[in-house]
Amino acid sequence: MSSESRAFLRKAEARLEAAEELLGSGRYEDSVSRSYYCVLSCARAALTLKGSQPKTHEGTIRMFGESFVKGESWPKIMGSNFTRLKALRDKADYSSSIEATKEDAEWSLRAARDFLRQTKSRLL
Numbered sequence: 355m356s357s358e359s360r361a362f363l364r365k366a367e368a369r370l371e372a373a374e375e376l377l378g379s380g381r382y383e384d385s386v387s388r389s390y391y392c393v394l395s396c397a398r399a400a401l402t403l404k405g406s407q408p409k410t411h412e413g414t415i416r417m418f419g420e421s422f423v424k425g426e427s428w429p430k431i432m433g434s435n436f437t438r439l440k441a442l443r444d445k446a447d448y449s450s451s452i453e454a455t456k457e458d459a460e461w462s463l464r465a466a467r468d469f470l471r472q473t474k475s476r477l478l
Contacts, residue, residue: 359399359403366399375457377454384446387447
């Protein structure tokens with residue numbers, strides 16, 4: 355594995371830890387955001403090994419789906435969870451009227467934890 359991929363996985367682990375702390379302190383929107391960035395970092399770790407470095411979040415989601423979910427038969431749930439996490443993160447970060455709930459943050463954390471575990475088991 356490349357040093358860049360390892361660096362992305364370290365970021366993912368740190369972001370997961372932050373998401374856990376934020377959930378514990380009741381900062382649900384921030385927890386959702388950190389969970390999403392954990393998954394984004396995992397996807398970037400994987401894509402880096404393919405020589406791909408998408409410039410946008412949407413490009414990362416698309417290329418991860420094409421390269422790993424479709425191309426290498428990684429679990430489909432990883433692709434759908436990535437997309438759902440981005441939608442939750444967008445609402446949490448950019449909407450003035452929609453707030454992330456405790457349930458949103460808990461689901462996001464579980465999804466991010468599983469995504470990191472699945473990614474590491476395939477890359478390490």
